[in-house]
Structures are given as structure tokens and as C-alpha cells.
Amino acid sequence: MAIRKRKTSLPADAQGVVGPVRFVRRDKDFSALRAGDIALVDLPDLDARQAQTLIDQKVSAVLNVASSSSGRLPNVGPRMLSRAGIVLIDVTSDDVWARLKSGEVVRVEDGRVFRDEVLVVSGVELDEHRTTTDLKSASDDLATRLDSLATNAADHIHREHGLLLAGAAVPRVRTALRGRVAVVVSHAFDDVADLKSLRRYIRDNDPVLIGAGPGADVILKAGLTPGIVVGALDHISDAAIKAAGEVVVTTSSGTVDRPERLERHGKQIVTFVSSGSDDDLAIILADTNDAAVIVHVGGPASLAQFLERPPSDAARMFVARLRAGAKIVDARSVRHFTAQRFPLWPVLLLLVAGLVAVAVAVGVTPVGQDWFASIGDRLSDLRSWIEGLFS
Numbered sequence: 001m002a003i004r005k006r007k008t009s010l011p012a013d014a015q016g017v018v019g020p021v022r023f024v025r026r027d028k029d030f031s032a033l034r035a036g037d038i039a040l041v042d043l044p045d046l047d048a049r050q051a052q053t054l055i056d057q058k059v060s061a062v063l064n065v066a067s068s069s070s071g072r073l074p075n076v077g078p079r080m081l082s083r084a085g086i087v088l089i090d091v092t093s094d095d096v097w098a099r100l101k102s103g104e105v106v107r108v109e110d111g112r113v114f115r116d117e118v119l120v121v122s123g124v125e126l127d128e129h130r131t132t133t134d135l136k137s138a139s140d141d142l143a144t145r146l147d148s149l150a151t152n153a154a155d156h157i158h159r160e161h162g163l164l165l166a167g168a169a170v171p172r173v174r175t176a177l178r179g180r181v182a183v184v185v186s187h188a189f190d191d192v193a194d195l196k197s198l199r200r201y202i203r204d205n206d207p208v209l210i211g212a213g214p215g216a217d218v219i220l221k222a223g224l225t226p227g228i229v230v231g232a233l234d235h236i237s238d239a240a241i242k243a244a245g246e247v248v249v250t251t252s253s254g255t256v257d258r259p260e261r262l263e264r265h266g267k268q269i270v271t272f273v274s275s276g277s278d279d280d281l282a283i284i285l286a287d288t289n290d291a292a293v294i295v296h297v298g299g300p301a302s303l304a305q306f307l308e309r310p311p312s313d314a315a316r317m318f319v320a321r322l323r324a325g326a327k328i329v330d331a332r333s334v335r336h337f338t339a340q341r342f343p344l345w346p347v348l349l350l351l352v353a354g355l356v357a358v359a360v361a362v363g364v365t366p367v368g369q370d371w372f373a374s375i376g377d378r379l380s381d382l383r384s385w386i387e388g389l390f391s
Helices: 029-034 048-056 077-083 130-161 161-167 191-197 199-205 217-222 238-244 260-264 278-289 303-305 311-327 332-338 345-363 364-391
Strands: 019-024 038-041 059-062 089-091 107-109 111-114 118-125 183-186 208-212 228-231 246-251 272-273 293-299 328-330
Touching: 019 029, 019 059, 029 130, 038 048, 038 089, 048 077, 048 191, 048 303, 077 089, 077 130, 111 278, 130 311, 183 191, 183 217, 183 278, 191 199, 191 217, 191 293, 208 217, 208 278, 217 228, 217 278, 228 278, 238 260, 246 278, 278 293, 278 311, 293 311, 293 332, 303 311, 311 328, 328 332
Parallel strands: 019 038, 038 059, 059 089, 183 208, 183 293, 208 228, 228 246, 246 272, 293 328
Antiparallel strands: 019 107, 089 118, 107 111, 111 118
């Protein structure tokens, strides 16, 4: 039985872009790209920095398994690639990583990817006309959402000016927050990963952990204990009520339904009368109770994520962050600074310098001179013994 050899050559009249496909799964993989490569990436809402890196590496095409432009924000990356003459295709196949192998030669034409002239995956090619149209549409949509944010924020400030300016109706909690770090945990976005990355910071600084509604369960699942839980009672689990140091129930009416849930666990009924969400009210509570720094876990990492919230919720969060001012910092920023590693050699150098200084100080004393003379004699005896072994 004859073995059929795999075809590896391309027809002389092959159209489109031909080159080796390279997998780019992490940031460091960008540096491995070479001129003429076809990059397989997973970059949702491709931004300018990512696009410029691909342009600098002189790739011939980009296959993106994510949406290069979702419309959530006006990202210019896709248009930068199209204007640089780099083919950009949003691949629609979920298993593209398994269908292709890094390094194999493929041909890209009209949104389709061929290997040995056999169609492997297909997608949507984003040419300059489409990327320009998508960018304009996203810009117009963002302008509309920002106008809505501004309108809702102004209305919220008008209705809640006493709360926002003077802290009216914000309860004073028993837990000491003045001058301390408060870590507000929201159940949103990358909450679990954010909190995990702060474990060392939490261990070293002993902050007050504040669970914003369901965020209290995120704290519990991480093996930590919430000092304060803030939120509507329907958003707080029995486990969180039981474990928390104290519970602040947010309510727009001033009444608490099913207060027996708190009484069952021996918790006092402390109310925070406001119509805000658990997240922004937890931030306002920490700020009003004089926390020195407020670290937000599970907060939006980008403008697009911020505006994904309903307009009224986004406006309240915006005002809450504006009120906290310089106190509030995102967990990702804290992770960046606490994850820095300092070189060991300066510490060792200081240690050696200290030992030398001590030795010199001891050496000028009569006792120190006797010690050094004794050490010198012992070293001389050791040298004589070693020389005797080889004589």
C-alpha cells in the first residue's frame, strides 16, 4: 500500500498572504514574532499598544480569536493594522488553537485560512473601510453613554448632596477605620484573582476587609474574614452575616425586611439609608469613617467595563469614587507595587559592611587584639597541619 505524502508546496498563482503562523498567548510571545509571520492572538478590543507591537514586528497578518472591536469603546488598534497593510481577521472557530500548529505555513485569503490548500478556519476580515466605520460607531456610542453618565451623575449629586458632601445618613461603625487601609471587595470582574493577588499585602498590613454585598462571600471563599459587610440584606448570605464583625444594611426605605436574620447571629441592626448599590455605598462608608486608603477589589479595569453598568449605577459609582478622591486605588495597582522584587545583593553588601565595621571596632580594643592574635595562631597551626599532610 503506497503512503501518500503530505503536500507542502503552494501553487504558483496562490493569492493572499502566505507565511508561518505563530501563537501569541502571552505578552512575551510578541518578541518571538518575525517579519512575515501570521500571528494568532486572543486580544479583545485590540488597542493601540498591541497593534503597534504587531506593526513593529512586521507581521503580515493577524488572526484574532476574540472580537477585535466589540463596539464597547473606540479602540484604534484594528484601523492601525489595516492602514499598515496588515490583514486582520476575527476568527469564528472556537478550536482554532487545536486546528493549527505554531510554525506551520498557511495561506490567508478573504477571511479564510488554508493549510496545504485545505480550508482550516475562517472568519471576518476587517479591512480599512470596516475598521473606520466600527471606530466611528463606537465613538458615537461612547459619546452618548458619557452624556448619559454626566446627566445621571448630576441628578444623583442633586438628590444626595447631603450624603455626598457632609456624609449625612452614613453610619459610624464600631470597627476602627480611622487611619487604616480598607479593602472593599465587590463581586464583579476579576474579583477572585484580584483578592488572591493581595494575600501578601493583607497579611503584612492587616487592613479592614469590607464585603460589598455578595463580595463578602468572595472574602470567605478566599479563607479570609470580612470585618464589615455592607449591602442590601437580600444580597448578603447567612454565612457572611455570621462571620462578619458587623453588618451594615443598606435600604432606600429605612426599614429592614427579615431583621431576624441578623438577630439570629447576634448582630446589631445598623442601617444605611440610601438608594445606591452595595459597591459605591461601601466606598462611601469607608471614606466617611476616615479610612486612610481604600483598595477596591473587583472594580472596573477600563472605561468600557465602567460603562457596562446601568447608567444610574455607573453614575453613582463615578460620584462615589470622585468623593473618595485620592484615597481610592484599584487592587491591580496595589498588586503591581507589592509584587516588585528587590535584588538581594544590596542587603548582602550592607551585611558584609556591617560585619567589617564590627570587626574593625573590636580589633582596636585590647580584648579584640587578643582575639585576633589567638585566631592568627590557630590559622597558623591549621596551615602547618595541612602542609604536613602533603609533605
